[in-house]
Amino acid sequence: MSNKPLILVVDDDPDLVESVTMKLESMNFRTARAYDGVEAMEQIQKEKPALVILDVMMPRKNGYVLCDELKKSDATKDIIVVLLTAVADAVPSTSYTHWDGKNTLADDYVPKPIDLNKLVEIVKDHLG
Numbered sequence: 001m002s003n004k005p006l007i008l009v010v011d012d013d014p015d016l017v018e019s020v021t022m023k024l025e026s027m028n029f030r031t032a033r034a035y036d037g038v039e040a041m042e043q044i045q046k047e048k049p050a051l052v053i054l055d056v057m058m059p060r061k062n063g064y065v066l067c068d069e070l071k072k073s074d075a076t077k078d079i080i081v082v083l084l085t086a087v088a089d090a091v092p093s094t095s096y097t098h099w100d101g102k103n104t105l106a107d108d109y110v111p112k113p114i115d116l117n118k119l120v121e122i123v124k125d126h127l128g
């Protein structure tokens with residue numbers, strides 16, 4: 001087992017998960033993948049990551065709900081959560097609201113479409 005911190009990438013778009021994990025791995029980060037909030041929570045309970053890159057709009061459990069659960073639990077409150085979101089563009093056509101985004105306990109956020117270099121910089125800033 002590596003002593004490098006684990007980064008969990010969570011999104012229901014497999015291509016996005018693949019591109020983000022490939023970029024992080026090319027920068028020598030250790031990664032894991034999940035494709036919705038339920039699967040992410042299972043991964044988090046198996047091997048607590050240092051940081052979760054978390055999409056907001058997902059099936060089964062959305063990113064706001066998972067972020068809230070993580071930040072309100074003593075076991076997971078220290079996990080850094082970076083939200084990936086296209087919610088600002090989707091507010092008129094979905095149940096997601098600006099209020100949800102403003103009241104999230106996430107540590108940071110990255111708008112979609114994602115600038116992978118900017119995302120890596122955010123990850124580096126949070127992990128030291």
